[in-house]
Amino acid sequence: MPFITRNPILRETAHTLAPTTLLYALYVQFHGDYGPGGGFQAGVIFSVGLILYALTYGLERAQAVLSRRTAEVLSAFGVLLYALTGVAAMLRGAAFLDYSALAQQPLSGQHIGIMAIELGVGVTIVGVVMLIFYLLTDTGEAG
Amino acid sequence: MSGQLLGCALLTLSAVAAVIIARTDNLFSAALLAGMSSLLVAALFLSLDAPDVAFTEAAVGAGVSTIFFLTTIAATGRQYAYAPSRRVPGLVLAAATGWLLFYSMLDFPWLGDASLALHDHVARYYIEHSAAEVGPPNVVTSVLASYRGLDTLGEVCVIFAAGVGVMIVLGRFGHSGRAGQSSRRGEE
Numbered sequence: 058m059p060f061i062t063r064n065p066i067l068r069e070t071a072h073t074l075a076p077t078t079l080l081y082a083l084y085v086q087f088h089g090d091y092g093p094g095g096g097f098q099a100g101v102i103f104s105v106g107l108i109l110y111a112l113t114y115g116l117e118r119a120q121a122v123l124s125r126r127t128a129e130v131l132s133a134f135g136v137l138l139y140a141l142t143g144v145a146a147m148l149r150g151a152a153f154l155d156y157s158a159l160a161q162q163p164l165s166g167q168h169i170g171i172m173a174i175e176l177g178v179g180v181t182i183v184g185v186v187m188l189i190f191y192l193l194t195d196t197g198e199a200g
Numbered sequence: 201m202s203g204q205l206l207g208c209a210l211l212t213l214s215a216v217a218a219v220i221i222a223r224t225d226n227l228f229s230a231a232l233l234a235g236m237s238s239l240l241v242a243a244l245f246l247s248l249d250a251p252d253v254a255f256t257e258a259a260v261g262a263g264v265s266t267i268f269f270l271t272t273i274a275a276t277g278r279q280y281a282y283a284p285s286r287r288v289p290g291l292v293l294a295a296a297t298g299w300l301l302f303y304s305m306l307d308f309p310w311l312g313d314a315s316l317a318l319h320d321h322v323a324r325y326y327i328e329h330s331a332a333e334v335g336p337p338n339v340v341t342s343v344l345a346s347y348r349g350l351d352t353l354g355e356v357c358v359i360f361a362a363g364v365g366v367m368i369v370l371g372r373f374g375h376s377g378r379a380g381q382s383s384r385r386g387e388e
Contacts, residue, residue: 091337093251093338094252097256098252098259101256101259102259108264108267135356136353136360139352143349154350154353156349163333164335167333167335168336170345170346171334175341181356181359181360182359185363186264189268189363190267192370193275194275195370
């Protein structure tokens with residue numbers, strides 16, 4: 058394993074930065090309506106936090122947090138959540154992805170819809186980025 | 201004026217990084233310079249008042265893609281076998297593309313010209329109606345998530361497809377192809 062570092066400075070820095078990065082990703086995810094960011098950026102930042110954890114403590118411990126199988130499921134689940142939000146609007150009599158129909162008030166419907174689809178985007182990004190990272194590091198071990 | 205100076209400085213540094221990337225045969229420094237170049241472009245986007253795009257560029261270009269490059273280098277090796285025979289056609293191609301881009305730039309409107317047709321069509325509508333129709337103070341979010349929700353769904357599908365593609369190509373090698381290996385062992 059070339060990735061587990063013994064350097065105490067790197068270890069401590071990553072030890073502090075990894076959970077902060079994950080927390081920041083959640084902030085970006087749920088604050089996208091008010092500031093810059095959204096599901097896409099949040100998903101990438103969350104994955105970076107997990108990758109930092111993997112680079113410091115090794116792949117095994119990272120895969121105990123988020124296994125390859127979970128990453129596969131998450132990448133598909135996000136797309137499904139997004140599309141089902143659109144279908145939910147259709148079931149309530151509006152057009153596909155017209156969130157105004159999701160609640161009594163059109164604006165709260167929009168808010169719910171945007172939250173749901175941003176979550177779908179973020180979940181897919183985390184799944185895909187972690188999947189690609191696991192696949193790339195896996196071939197590395199063999200060579 | 202200071203904005204223009206900053207833009208020139210960032211673009212010049214980015215171009216210097218690109219030239220070094222093209223000339224070096226050390227893939228490790230090329231990957232780090234590509235990340236640095238992305239960060240410079242992200243700063244440029246920020247100076248153009250596009251924080252959402254800058255955020256994405258910094259997270260994807262400087263962060264994740266650099267990590268992907270480095271993990272690939274860790275798996276394959278740091279040195280790049282130079283192919284000098286490709287250099288002259290490449291130079292001609294790069295010069296021609298550069299000339300074409302410069303030539304089309306002569307027709308460009310001034311940056312931030314409010315009288316452009318581009319800013320008079322849907323952009324004006326989104327800015328004026330977003331607060332009443334969608335709600336979020338960040339108009340970028342309401343355009344991406346609500347007005348253009350279908351486009352964003354397509355984008356997420358593309359990312360999912362990219363993940364599936366990488367899984368198909370890389371999943372066959374290394375230990376992750378456990379299922380494939382065990383089935384092969386089963387056949388033996």
